[in-house]
Amino acid sequence: MRESLEKMLAKGVDNALLRFGLGKSWLDEGNAAEAAVHLQRCVDFDPKYSAAWKLLGKAHQAQGDLIAARQAWQQGLDAAKAHGDKQAEKEMTVFLKKLDKAQH
Template identity: 30%
Template sequence: MPNPRIEPLKKVLAIDPNDEVAWFGLGKAYMDDGNWDAAVESLESCIRVKPAYSAAYLALAQSLQKLARLDRCREICRQGIEVSTKNGDAMVTKNLEALLQTIG
């Protein structure tokens, strides 16, 4: 059964395609469903709308790892570390660094 959060978030985005919180929520909902391709698409949209959204980089990197898209995953980890460090989001930075070490 698809995640019940997906359709309401899509409706929000139909009204405001620049709602980074809705893009992030949609990406996380797809992650919960194991729909990694859709998660990547939504999280990339989140970052396009708000490039300083630290948590979106972590979720995107995790989704890319699940798809074995490791080169892109490394790239997103590095970008996310830069953004999260600038934002003072120490936990996101720590998690991105750990993920980067895991994939090499």
């Protein structure tokens, strides 16, 4: 899966969906740093992509960057609310609450 996405990127195809797929693939493989690079590009392409914000926050959290995780989830929450994406909104609200509890 990831190899074919990497080949597309190498050929010059670059868009939010491709970057989301690469980011998710890297995150699933445990490489949060590489995932964060692709997920950041994804939200640069499409700031309303709430699922990408959610995974970007997870990638930052996995690297121990809780400030960046919080920022990603807050931006994702705004995107989810603007689009009526209730599921992503609920999930990121929970992530932020857990982050708050962990920091107190």
